[in-house]
Amino acid sequence: MPESAHAPSARPPLPTPRGPISAAVIDFCTGRIGDPFPTSGEVDPYGDDLQLALHVCYELHYRGFDGVPEEMEWHHELLGVRLELESTFLTALRRDVPGGDDLEAEIGALLTERVGEPGISHHLAERGTLGQMREYVTHRSAYHLKEADPQLLVISRLDGPAKAGLMTVQHDEYGAGRAEQMHSELFAAMMRELGLCDHYGHHLDEVSAAALAEVNLMSLCGMRRELRGAAVGLFAVIELTSSPGSARLVRAARRLGCGPATEHYYAEHVEADAVHEQVLRREVIAPLVRAEPELAGGLVFGIQASGLLGGRFSDEILGAWSAGRSSLR
Numbered sequence: 001m002p003e004s005a006h007a008p009s010a011r012p013p014l015p016t017p018r019g020p021i022s023a024a025v026i027d028f029c030t031g032r033i034g035d036p037f038p039t040s041g042e043v044d045p046y047g048d049d050l051q052l053a054l055h056v057c058y059e060l061h062y063r064g065f066d067g068v069p070e071e072m073e074w075h076h077e078l079l080g081v082r083l084e085l086e087s088t089f090l091t092a093l094r095r096d097v098p099g100g101d102d103l104e105a106e107i108g109a110l111l112t113e114r115v116g117e118p119g120i121s122h123h124l125a126e127r128g129t130l131g132q133m134r135e136y137v138t139h140r141s142a143y144h145l146k147e148a149d150p151q152l153l154v155i156s157r158l159d160g161p162a163k164a165g166l167m168t169v170q171h172d173e174y175g176a177g178r179a180e181q182m183h184s185e186l187f188a189a190m191m192r193e194l195g196l197c198d199h200y201g202h203h204l205d206e207v208s209a210a211a212l213a214e215v216n217l218m219s220l221c222g223m224r225r226e227l228r229g230a231a232v233g234l235f236a237v238i239e240l241t242s243s244p245g246s247a248r249l250v251r252a253a254r255r256l257g258c259g260p261a262t263e264h265y266y267a268e269h270v271e272a273d274a275v276h277e278q279v280l281r282r283e284v285i286a287p288l289v290r291a292e293p294e295l296a297g298g299l300v301f302g303i304q305a306s307g308l309l310g311g312r313f314s315d316e317i318l319g320a321w322s323a324g325r326s327s328l329r
Helices: 020-029 048-059 070-074 076-096 103-110 120-126 130-144 160-173 183-193 209-223 225-256 260-291 293-322
Strands: none
Touching (some): 076 209, 103 260, 120 293
16 A cells, blocks of 8 residues: 555645635634624524534644644634534534434444435446546545544543443554554545545535535534534444445446555445444444443434435535536535
8 A cells, every 4th residue: 555645744724714604713713813703593504604614623623724823722712613603503403303212223224225215325336427436535535534533532431341342443443553554544545546635634625514514523522521422323323334335335446447545445444344333333332321321312313413414415416416517616
């Protein structure tokens, strides 16, 4: 596997604002402090402005941005804005999912692929173009260039067998001790093979709000102890549903002649996530709910919210392609 072409510690530039809230957050990060922050009360909770503003706030806890002082990560005014944005986002999600605490039913649904509901991986495997494959990878770079980092945030909020089980999965995500085999590095190698820039945050201006919303929810739940059940639920969705979709993306890579790095990235997830599914169910979720049964509702919320946001992303991307236009901004 080739070495990474980018400097791992490089910080990306701030993105272009997508509305008044994200503009105010970005200005604040660079020291251009003007009028009070706009309220998020009337903004689309799933839209570009709120999701980009949230994403910028969260990225201060990951790599940060070029030209933004490190201490901005914990600036009290920015944290207050982030809490308001999170509240708007969470309120919408809780309104739009059915809720409940029937965890067994939710996991059973995850393990059963619904016939007649083709998604992005079906499209790419059967008739997608190379350009559409590159667009899909571009959107997913918002998460996969830091793959598993949001889930790592919840580790300190767990205890006992659930913590050990989740760390077992994370050990694989980070290459089992081999930096070049970290899943984020495998994704970067795929990007280079597809002719895309693999620099962290490089494509942020192109990525849809729907893609940002999925990553933002992972960060939000990982950073809040009260949402640790939801954080595990989000991770469960990834690990319990990834293998079939990854297998289809292997077929897509072969059909489109993408190359070995692209095929390897998705083939790795076919094998690894089949194992991770068992670990998540038996060694993380089961002991977590036995120890803290009150978290079942949080797990259900995480699973349902992930399904809602994933559906919005799929509908947006497939809708653009069906209309004959790019899905990128």
